[in-house]
Amino acid sequence: MTTGTEAQQRRLGAQGPTVFALGLGCMGMSDMYGPADEAESIATIHAALDAGINLLDTGDYYGAGHNEMLIGRALRDRRDKALVSVKFGALRGPDRGWLGVDTRPAAVKNFLGYTLKRLGVDHVDIYRPGRLDPAVPIEDTVGAIADLVKAGWVRHVGLSEVGPETIRRAHAVHPIADLQIEYSLVSRGPEAKIFPLLAELGIGVTAYAVLSRGLLGGSQPTGKGDLRSFLPRFAGDNRARNQSVIETLQSLARDKRATAAQLAIAWVLAKARGRAIVPLIGARRRAQLEESLGAFNVDLSAADLARIESAIPPDAIAGTRYGEEQMKNLDSER
Secondary structure (H helix, E strand, C coil): CCCCCCCCEEECCCCCCEEECCEEECHHHCCCECCCCHHHHHHHHHHHHHCCCCEEEEECCCCCCHHHHHHHHHCCCCHHHCEEEEEECEEECCCCCEEEECCCHHHHHHHHHHHHHHHCCCCEEEEEECCCCCCCCHHHHHHHHHHHHHHCCEEEEEEECCCHHHHHHHHHHCCEEEEEEECECCECHHHCCHHHHHHHHCCEEEEECCCCCCHHHCCCCCCCCEHHHHCHHHCHHHHHHHHHHHHHHHHHHHHCCCCHHHHHHHHHHHHCCCCCEEEEECCCCHHHHHHHHHHHHCCCCHHHHHHHHHHCCHHHCCCCCCCHHHHHHCHHHC
């Protein structure tokens, strides 16, 4: 397999860090997709680092802190190999339910204190609010992170799932390294207004759910504790209708001697050419990681991209990426 570590470097934003062309999203190792094997999770993180992947993405609310502790154990003897991106702000109860968002300056600094302890590090590389807090001006939240940058506890400021106006306001307070946002063959919304603005301002992108939470790879909810059981694209008639999209992608992938997942990742990589877009892959096992890295062997020409996008247009998918209430609250969807 060819990854070409040095050739596959991307800089996140005009002033952001240099990272490998794929990042590892670690959420599923602790939360959202059902039980995970901790030893296998750590082995997967180590394998990713050995393959050249240096960006690990987490959130302090993934598994109520478990994900940060897991990453801390994985990095105990190799902290210098990894850049850690952390989301904060979401509030969760002991029943793991969601209680809202808090990004007040005092909360920002409090959250980071716990994060540094759980990770066992003296700084995080990118720190970002997981969602916009409607009760707190983004200037206040980013200003608090900027204070942490000055103090040396944070290296770069990031954003997540926010729209153009919020991006401009945040960037005016402190340079933003990257925006984390959902982007895939079947979730192309950011292309219209958000990506052009990011290019104008010199802000990078970390793209999550590049497989639409496993849908494009043919994955299905595993039962209780799997977030996808509650997502529209996996529910009822939508899931049945989306099977035809999956089959189309599988057919296109066979023509390229790839899996559907590899083709979907390769599509994002191809769209990232000349742009600071880094897909995050949510591999929980080494086999999934190996498959994802195989996307580098799928060469897509302009004609290939046109063929794929014609076969699977944005409106081919049935259902929104989140439920109705969450979609209404996403600043990036306004």
